[in-house]
Amino acid sequence: xxxxxxxxxxxxxxxxxxxxxxxxxxxxxxxxxxxxxxxxxxxxxxxxxxxxxxxxxxxxxxxxxxxxxxxxxxxxxxxxxxxxxxxxxxxxxxxxxxxxxxxxxxxxxxxxxxxxxxxxxxxxxxxxxxxxxxxxxxxxxxxxxxxxxxxxxxxxxxxxxxxxxxxxxxxxxxxxxxxxxxx
Numbered sequence: 119x120x121x122x123x124x125x126x127x128x129x130x131x132x133x134x135x136x137x138x139x140x141x142x143x144x145x146x147x148x149x150x151x152x153x154x155x156x157x158x159x160x161x162x163x164x165x166x167x168x169x170x171x172x173x174x175x176x177x178x179x180x181x182x183x184x185x186x187x188x189x190x191x192x193x194x195x196x197x198x199x200x201x202x203x204x205x206x207x208x209x210x211x212x213x214x215x216x217x218x219x220x221x222x223x224x225x226x227x228x229x230x231x232x233x234x235x236x237x238x239x240x241x242x243x244x245x246x247x248x249x250x251x252x253x254x255x256x257x258x259x260x261x262x263x264x265x266x267x268x269x270x271x272x273x274x275x276x277x278x279x280x281x282x283x284x285x286x287x288x289x290x291x292x293x294x295x296x297x298x299x300x301x
Contacts, residue, residue: 120139120140120142120143120160121140121143121156121159121160121163123139124136124137124139124140124143124160124163124164124167125163127139128166128167128170133167133170133171136167137164137167137168140160140163140164140167141164143156143157143160144157144160144161144164147160153187153190153191154191155188155191155192155198157187158184158187158188158191158192158198158202159184161180161181161183161184161187162180162181162184162188162201162202162205164180165177165178165179165180165181165184165205165209166181166205168180169181169205169208169209169212174209174212174213177209178206178209178213181202181205181206181209182206184202185199185202185203185206188202195229195232195233196233197229197230197233197234197235197236197237197240199229200225200226200227200229200230200233200236200240201226201230201236201237201240201243203222203223203225203226203229203244204222204223204226204240204241204243204244204247205243206222207219207220207222207223207226207243207244207247207248207251208243208247210222210247210251211247211250211251211254214254216251216252216254216255217251217255219247219248219250219251220248220251220252220255222247223244223245223247223248223251224248226240226244227241227244227245227248230244238271238272238275238276239276241268242268242271242272242276242282242286243282245264245265245268246265246268246282246285246286246289248264249261249264249265249268249286249289249293250285250289252264253289253292253293253296256296258292258293258294258296258297259293259297261289261290261292261293262289262290262293262294262297264289265286265287265289265290265293266290268286269283269286269287269290272286
């Protein structure tokens with residue numbers, strides 16, 4: 119319930135309240151030395167809220183703590199760990215560490231594939247981050263191809279997620295611009 123409430127508050131633009139709710143839940147986990155999926159998820163969510171707010175160091179700290187806890191709880195090859203690697207790849211991209219972001223995205227995707235697929239939203243996040251990073255690295259064709267493949271698939275399952283779809287289309291458009299394909 120804490121995670122759902124915090125995500126609702128974040129979606130409403132009530133970031134401070136979202137973080138307060140997450141802080142409360144993470145505090146309960148810490149004080150009671152609780153190590154479970156819910157506590158790892160709270161860290162990941164708080165990391166994502168910090169990421170949305172542009173607080174990269176806080177985002178990195180929470181996502182890395184979530185990875186460590188999730189690894190302890192579910193094992194190093196868990197798709198839940200892989201999903202957190204997808205969000206770490208976004209932190210790396212936003213820090214300008216594009217090659218590391220590509221490598222982290224690929225690690226996330228490979229782990230999800232080995233474990234049976236992974237959740238479609240986490241796959242989309244990892245692929246979007248890999249495409250953004252490839253675009254920054256000058257690999258415009260790779261970035262375009264990735265988004266040309268992923269965006270229609272993502273649209274089928276999450277047509278109302280306009281923000282992510284717009285980012286995907288933006289990467290594709292910027293890639294086409296870099297390639298000189300204006301038509």
